[in-house]
Amino acid sequence: MEPDDVADAYRRRLLSSLHVQPGLDQDEDPGSLQIFVNHECVGAMECDEATHAVASITQPRAIQTVEIRTASGRLIGSLCAQDLRMKMARLPVGDHVLEISIHNRVDGGSVQVTYHAAKLTMKQATSAIKDAHPKTSRPVMPSRFAQSVWSNVTMMGRAGFAVAILFLVADRLSDRIGPASHSEPPVPPVTVLPHEAAVSEKAMARQEEVLIRVMQAQETAMRTLQAQQQMLARAHQAIEGLTRGQLQLTDRVGRVSLQMAQLDEAARVGRAGLGRIDTLAKAERGAKQAAVTLAQAMPADLSGTLPAKVAELTTLSPGSFPGITDSTRDLPTLAPFTFWMSFQENTPEKSIQDLIQEIHGRTGQINAGWYNVEVNLPQSQTPDLFVDALKKMTIVKSVTTSLKTTSAR
Amino acid sequence: MVDRRDVTARLSQLVMTVDEYERLMTEALPHLLNHATTQTRRFLRETGQWGDDVCHEKLALRWGYELVERFLMYGRTEIPCRPLFFLDSLIAKYFSQPEPFCYDKELLSPLGRFLEGLTSRAVISRDALMALFYHLYGFGQSQVAKVLGLGTTETQRVYKNFERWRRSGWQRAVDEVGITREDLMEIESHKRRYPDQFHAEADRLSRIVQAHYRKSEPEHFPCLSRQQWAHLFKEGYGYDYRVWHLALCRDCLSEVCDVHQDDSQDVLTPQLDLRIRPLLNGRLVESYHSVDH
Ligand SMILES: [Zn+2]
Numbered sequence: 001m002e003p004d005d006v007a008d009a010y011r012r013r014l015l016s017s018l019h020v021q022p023g024l025d026q027d028e029d030p031g032s033l034q035i036f037v038n039h040e041c042v043g044a045m046e047c048d049e050a051t052h053a054v055a056s057i058t059q060p061r062a063i064q065t066v067e068i069r070t071a072s073g074r075l076i077g078s079l080c081a082q083d084l085r086m087k088m089a090r091l092p093v094g095d096h097v098l099e100i101s102i103h104n105r106v107d108g109g110s111v112q113v114t115y116h117a118a119k120l121t122m123k124q125a126t127s128a129i130k131d132a133h134p135k136t137s138r139p140v141m142p143s144r145f146a147q148s149v150w151s152n153v154t155m156m157g158r159a160g161f162a163v164a165i166l167f168l169v170a171d172r173l174s175d176r177i178g179p180a181s182h183s184e185p186p187v188p189p190v191t192v193l194p195h196e197a198a199v200s201e202k203a204m205a206r207q208e209e210v211l212i213r214v215m216q217a218q219e220t221a222m223r224t225l226q227a228q229q230q231m232l233a234r235a236h237q238a239i240e241g242l243t244r245g246q247l248q249l250t251d252r253v254g255r256v257s258l259q260m261a262q263l264d265e266a267a268r269v270g271r272a273g274l275g276r277i278d279t280l281a282k283a284e285r286g287a288k289q290a291a292v293t294l295a296q297a298m299p300a301d302l303s304g305t306l307p308a309k310v311a312e313l314t315t316l317s318p319g320s321f322p323g324i325t326d327s328t329r330d331l332p333t334l335a336p337f338t339f340w341m342s343f344q345e346n347t348p349e350k351s352i353q354d355l356i357q358e359i360h361g362r363t364g365q366i367n368a369g370w371y372n373v374e375v376n377l378p379q380s381q382t383p384d385l386f387v388d389a390l391k392k393m394t395i396v397k398s399v400t401t402s403l404k405t406t407s408a409r
Numbered sequence: 410m411v412d413r414r415d416v417t418a419r420l421s422q423l424v425m426t427v428d429e430y431e432r433l434m435t436e437a438l439p440h441l442l443n444h445a446t447t448q449t450r451r452f453l454r455e456t457g458q459w460g461d462d463v464c465h466e467k468l469a470l471r472w473g474y475e476l477v478e479r480f481l482m483y484g485r486t487e488i489p490c491r492p493l494f495f496l497d498s499l500i501a502k503y504f505s506q507p508e509p510f511c512y513d514k515e516l517l518s519p520l521g522r523f524l525e526g527l528t529s530r531a532v533i534s535r536d537a538l539m540a541l542f543y544h545l546y547g548f549g550q551s552q553v554a555k556v557l558g559l560g561t562t563e564t565q566r567v568y569k570n571f572e573r574w575r576r577s578g579w580q581r582a583v584d585e586v587g588i589t590r591e592d593l594m595e596i597e598s599h600k601r602r603y604p605d606q607f608h609a610e611a612d613r614l615s616r617i618v619q620a621h622y623r624k625s626e627p628e629h630f631p632c633l634s635r636q637q638w639a640h641l642f643k644e645g646y647g648y649d650y651r652v653w654h655l656a657l658c659r660d661c662l663s664e665v666c667d668v669h670q671d672d673s674q675d676v677l678t679p680q681l682d683l684r685i686r687p688l689l690n691g692r693l694v695e696s697y698h699s700v701d702h
Contacts, residue, residue: 010467010587013440014474017585018438018481034535039506043649044535064502067479071570073534078482080499089486104435229529357418384500389494392421 030096033076035113036067045113053115063102063109081109203260337377339387340370342397351395359390370403416440420493430488434481441496442479446473448500453512464517464597472510474585476500511621519592520599520607521614523685526586528618529616531656536578539570540687541656545615547682555676556666557651558642596685611683616659617624623657632661 030047035055045055068077077091077098088101093120103110343352356363356373364372377386387399416437424430434441450469453459480496481665487495503509516525527544530537542548548556550571554564583593600607632654633641638661639645655662669676686693 003466006463006589007466007470011470012585013584014470015438015442017581018474019435031569032535034533036533041532041649041653065483067647071532071535072573072581073530073537075478075482075533078479079486080483082487082498091485148547151506366432382505385497389497392417392493393601394418394421 030070030076030093030115031118032071033113033115034069034071035111036065036069037111038064039067045115047115047117051117055113056110057113058108058110059107062104063111064098066102066111066113068098068100068113141407285340335377336374337383337386338364338372338374339383339399339401340367340372340403341390341399342370343395347395355395367403370400370404413440417493421491423489423491425489427485427488430484433492434484437492438477440535441477441492442470442473443583444493444496445480445500446470446475447474448497448504449473449476452504453510458510458512464522468510468512471585471587476503479503504517508621508624511618512539513617513621515617516614517575519588519595520610522586523583523588523592523596524611524614526588527582528615528622528657530586532622533583534578535652536570536574537582538652538656539567540574540579543571543661543687544684545681546662546677546679546682548677548679552677555674556662556669557648557655558645558669563648571687575689579687600683600685608681608683612681615681615683619659619692620656623654633664634659635664635668638665639671642668 018191033045033047033053035042035045035057037057037059038061042057042059043055045053046188047053062081062083066079066081067075069075076093077089077100079087079089079100079102079337081087081102084101084102085104086098086237091100097116099112099114099116101112103112352371356371359373359375361373361375364374366372375386377383381403387401390396390399417440419433420437420440424433446469449472450459450465453465453469476496476499480499483499484490484492484495511525511529512650513521515521527537527541531541532538539550539553542553542556550567551564554567555561557563557567558566641651642665651665655665659679659681664677666678670678
C-alpha cells in the first residue's frame, strides 16, 4: 500500500471510532470506572454492584480537568474547570447518570464524582444488599450518614440500596512511605464497600475505624457541597439579574462611546478660537457626565443583588470565552496580553463590543479603525494560538501585536 | 460533501444548545480531526520531533484523534461556546504540559510503535493495564492476582479485564494506535528469525516507554524499597498503587516477586517475554478487521 493510502485508511479508522464516541454503549456494563484528574489516573470507582457510588478526591494542586473512563478506556464523562473555582456537571451515561463537581481553592482542589445507576430491578436490589453485608451482621455504615447524603435523592426502594464509597486522598502513599515508626497511618488510600468477605478480625476492626473516619470526612464534604449547591442556585439567580444588567449596560456603553466619538470628532475637526474651547469644554463635561452615569448605573444594577459570598461564585459566568479568564479569578496563572484588532467594514459597534466583552478584553485607544485590547491569558495558552483563533472570527479583519502606522492626530 | 469553509465558519460561531453542538460535531468530525492533527504536526515540527514520512503522519493523526475525543466530551459542558476556540484552548493546554507525548526516534519501528501504543492504552484503560502483565511477561490472570496480592473480588475483576481485552480490547487498541496487519507480521517474523536480537530490542524499548508513562503519574508515586513493598503487602493497602506502578516498573515488579518468594509463595520471576497477540480460548487472536482490508 502507498504511504498516503496507509495514512488515509488510518484516518478513516479513527473517524469511525470518533463516530461511536462519546458516551457509553447502551449495553456496556459500567463496572470499574477510572477517574483521571489533570490527565492522571487517581483511582477507580467500583460501580458494578452498587446503585450509587461516590468518590472524593482532594489534592494540593488546582484541578483543571476531570475525566471518567470505563475499564476498556472509553471516555464517558469529563469536565474542564478552565481556571474556574467551581464547576459542576450532570452527564447522562446510557441509562445512568454521572455527576462531577470541581472545587478549587487557593491551597488546592477537590473533586466529587457521583454515579447514579439506572433504576434497580428487585433482583439486583436484593443482590446488592447481600453484597453490602458480607457474612457479617455489623452495620456497614450508620444510617444517619446514608440519610444525610441521600435524603434529597430520589431512589427506588431505600432499603434496596447499597452505596460504594471511595475516598481517595491524592497524596495517599506519602504518609505511609515515611518513617517506619509511623505505625497508625491516617485514612487509607482507597476504601471500597462492599469489601471482601474474607477479612481477618483485625483488618475488619481497622476497616471499620477507617470507615468511620471516611464517613465523617464524607459527611463534612456533603454538607459543604449542599451549602455550595444552595449558594449556586442563588448565584444563578444573581447571574440572570447580572446578565440583564449587563445587556442594559452594553447598550449604555454603546451610546456613550458613540457620543464620545462624536464629541471627539467635533474636537478634532475643531473650529478656531473661543468656539473651539467651548466645544472642548463641553466635550469634557459630556464625557465626565457619561462616566458618572456609568458609575452610578453599575452599583445599582450589580451590587444590591449579590451577597459577598455569591459574588465570589459568579466566577461561574455563563458561556465564558474558552481559554480566557477574568482578572477576578484568583488562580495565579494569568498573563496579560495586548494586541490590536481591526474589523470588517460595516461591522456594527455593538458586535465589536460584544466580542470584546466575550473575550473579557479591556479596550484602550482606537487608532484608524484599530482597537487596542488587553486580555488575561492563562499561562498555558500561547498568544499565537489565541490570535489565530481570533482571526477566524467572521467580523475580525486583522489582528496584530504591534501597530506600525504613525499615530494619527 | 459539506463545504469546508462553511463548516469552519460555523465552528467559529457561538453554539447555544447541546443539540446544536452534537449535530454540528457529527458533521464536522473530519474537519475537527484535521484541525487537531494539523496543530499536532505543527507542535512536533516546532519541537524538532518531525519527519516527513508515514510514521510521523500517523503519530500526528493518532494524537489529533485523542485530542478530538476529549474535546467532544468536554465541549458538552462548555455550551454556549465557540467550538473551534474551545478546541484550540484544549490543545494549547495539552501541549503546555511537560512532554505531552511519548516521542523517541527509536520508537518509530513497528516494535517500538507496538510497545508505545500498548502502554499508552494502559494509561487510560484498566483492561490494557492488566494485559501488560501478559504481553510483557506472559503472566496469566491468576498469576497477576498472585503477584498483586489481590483478594477474591479484585481477582474476579482481573478475569473480566482479561476477557474484555481478548475479545475486543486488543483489536481496538491495535487499530486505534495505527498498527497494521503488516506491522504485526513484521514484528512476529523478527521475533521468530532473530529471537536474541528481538529480545534485546524489546527490553530496551519497553524501558524507554515505561519510564515515560510512569512519569505521568503523580510525583508521590515513587519506586519503593523492598522493605516498603513488603510492608505494603503485609498491611494490605495501596491496591491502585500496586497495579499501576508494577505494570509500569520492571525493577519494582522484580522486588515484589522476591518479597513473595521470601514468603514462600509460588510466584514466577518476571522475565521479559513479549507476546504480540492475546490468547482466546487457548489460541492466539488471529482475526484482523481493519478498514484497510
Ligand atoms: Zn518502581
